[in-house]
Amino acid sequence: MSSGREKIYCKNLVFHNLSINLSVDFKWETLQTNQLLPMASGKFLSILALSGLVATASFAQKSDADYGWVLDSSKRSVKNMPQQNEFLNNQYPYPSKPRSMWELGLSGGGSFLFSDIDPALGFGGGISLRKSLGHVLSVRGSYNGSINKGLDYRLRNTNDGLAGPWRNNYLNNGDKYVANYRTKIHQLSVDFIGSLNTASGYRGNPKTNIYVLAGYSVLGADIDVDALNGNGTPYTYSGIDFTGKRSDIKSDLKDQLDGEYETNGGVLNGSRDAVGRSQDNWLIRHALNLGAGIAFKVSERVNIGLEQKFTMPFDDNLDGVNTGLANDFLSSTQFRLNFNLGNSSKAVAPLWWLNPNNYVYNEVNTPKHMKIPTPVLPDADGDGVTDQFDMEPNTPAGAKVDSHGVSVDTDGDGVPDYKDKEPLTARDCFPVDTDGVGKCPEPPCCTELRNAIDSMKTTCAITSLPSVQFKSGSLTISATTKALLTNVAQQMNANPNCKVKLTGYYKGSDKRSMQLGWDRVSTVQKYLVEQEGIAENRIIFSLSDGGDPNTVDLAGTTEEGPNTIPAPFPQFKKSK
Structure with a gap:
């Protein structure tokens, strides 16, 4: 036997439609060997994963809040026209129900x-026709067919859930068998569907x-099992270690079984019905349907969706084994392609x-449709306050009024604003004359302040x-420095009220350093005057202790200052 192999029941289940490609890998996890419903958790996880993939798909569809269909009488049946006419004539508040399309x-x-046996993922398909009963409830009739298989991993006694030929095949095999099945199911259903998100505010x-x-089904099932080998005798399962890993057991079983499914599955506590296209050996059962789904609108005629139905x-006989512990039921996860059928000019x-x-x-x-009575709100003076609330019904046109229709008097001097020539009279100037002008004397002119403002320098x-x-x-001025000084001169010419302050630096009491700082300021001053044409009285000469001795700082200013200062130590004066 090989080790570490796992049965992969379905890989790369691919749905291709409307630019959607969903590739899903199902891999059932190995569960405990004593579970009666093996692999349920893995299948539920796969269903949820597939649902998540479809739910995250996006479809471009413009939001539509149109309500023209409510007023459109061409989409009403003759039976519903009386109510529609009453609605259109504002004699009844509700429109009649419109004709609506069917959905194929x-x-x-x-x-x-x-079931009691480990399932493999099968495949099913169907066709349906759905009709709305209202905006929430609809009814759907459908046919679905599916083929489902399963293979157990346990060696069972023939008395354990077997009946009929399925059991008889093993009476000469030591009363031992490994359950398996292939079940073909045909299903006619009527389901009532409740839409959860149609109405929204x-x-x-x-x-x-x-x-x-939720709904009802009539279900026909043909259950066959692979009980005999190619020689027509029961399998002996020789060489299979049923104490090993489940995956290894099932892999070895698959190597022995021929997959012919030649024997009818037995039925306990019931019988097969004499119906079917061959052998007249079908189980006919009533069934309950439960499920949920989601559909995405692609266009006005087409939508796609995903549905889970149980x-x-x-x-307990759908897998050919009846243990009496739990009933078998069918799970189907189907991708749906739906079309609206009908004439759009006659049905919504x-x-x-x-x-x-x-x-x-x-x-x-x-x-647009509501019958709204014309409001009767007379306002004789046109101030925006109806007469029944207007406490000053004869306010002049254009006068500002308060919420009671009374003319506004901002300064409270008793003269309304619309005829107040001084609408913000100080209270110290009360009383006012008939024009709203107060009695305060003219304040003294602030001559000193005005003169100070006029004399302020720019x-x-x-x-x-x-x-x-x-x-x-x-002391040499480089070409770069000359370009900088040319720019300084341009700015000064553009600002005739400005002066430029030249500040040179020296270190402490060092006489040579002090004289060198003076020489450099003098050199820059001389260049601005002689080469750039700046008047000497617009240059302020300054020396300072503590800065960079190799630097002369320039600053625009309006302050006064000396245009030159004596050389501090001319004996150390440099010429270049």
């Missing part, structure tokens, strides 16, 4: 049996339809795609000037 559905996807028509369903026939879309609140919210927002607009750098011990 094609479906296909995975299916399996929850926060959007127009839905782009998705989320629904639950069919419960309350019978299926009602689960139309929000019934559209009419109400549109009418509240922009009334602030220099030059806020930033460059610094001039000299090589150590040198």
Whole structure:
């Protein structure tokens, strides 16, 4: 026997439709060997994973809050026209129910049996026709067919849940067998579907339809088992270690079984019915349907969706083994492609795609059908306050009034604003004359303040000037420095109220350093005067201790200052 191998029941289940490609890998986890419903958890997880993939798909669809179908009489049957006419004539508040399209559905996807035997993922498909009963409730008739298989991993006694030929085949085999099955199911269903998200107060028509369903099925099942080998004798299962890993056991069983399913599965506590296309050996059972689904609107005629449905026939014979511990039931997860059938000029879309609140919210927002009486609110003086509330019914046109229709008097001097020539009279100036002008004397003129303002000098607009750098011990102005000084001169010419302050630096009491700082300021001053044409009286000469001795800082200013200062130590004066 090989080790570490696992049975992969379905890989790469691919649905191709409308630019959606969903590739799903199902891999059932190995569960405990004493579980009667093996692999249920893995299948539920796979169903949820597939649902999540479809739910995250996005479809471009413009939101539609139209309510024209509410007023359109061409979409009403003759029987419903009297109510529609009363509605249109504002004699009844509700419109009649419109004709709506049918929905034709094609479906296909995975299916399996929850039973006493480990299932493999099978495949099923069907066709359906759905009709709305209202905006929430609809009814759907459908046919579905599926093929489902399963293989156990346990060696059982023939008295353990077997009957008929399935059991008799093993009476000469030591009364031992390994259960397996192939069950073909045909199912006719009538389901009532409740849409959960049709009506909304926060959007127009839905782009998705989320629904639950419950209904009834008549189910026909043909159960066959692989009981005999190619020689027509029961399998002996020689060489198989039933104490090993489940995956290894089932792999070895698969190598021995020929997959012919030549024997009818037995039925305990019941019988097969004489129906079917061959052998007249079908189980016919009533069943309950429960499920849920989601559909996505692709266009006005097409939608796609995913549906999970459980069919419960309350019978334990669908897998050929009846242990009496739990009934078998069918799980199907199907991708659906749905089409709206009908003439759009005579019928609306299926009602689960139309929000019934559209009419109400549109009418509240922009009334078109509502019969609104003309309000009677007389306002003789036209001040915006109706006569019944106006405490000053003869206010002049254009006069500002308060909420009671009384003319506004901002300063409270007793003269309304519309004829007050001084609407903000200070209280110290009360009383006022008939024009609302107070009795305060003219305040003294602030001559000193005005003179001070007039005499204020204009602030220099030059806020930033460059610094001039000299090589150590040198007075030479480089080409770069000349370009900087040319720019300084241009700014000064553009701002005639500005002066420029030149500040040189020296170190402490060092006489040579002090004289060198003076020489450098003098050099920059001389260049601005002689080469750039700046008047000497617009240059302030300054020396300071503590800065960079190789730098002369320039700053725009309006302050006064000396245009030159004597050389501090002329004996150390440099010429270049």
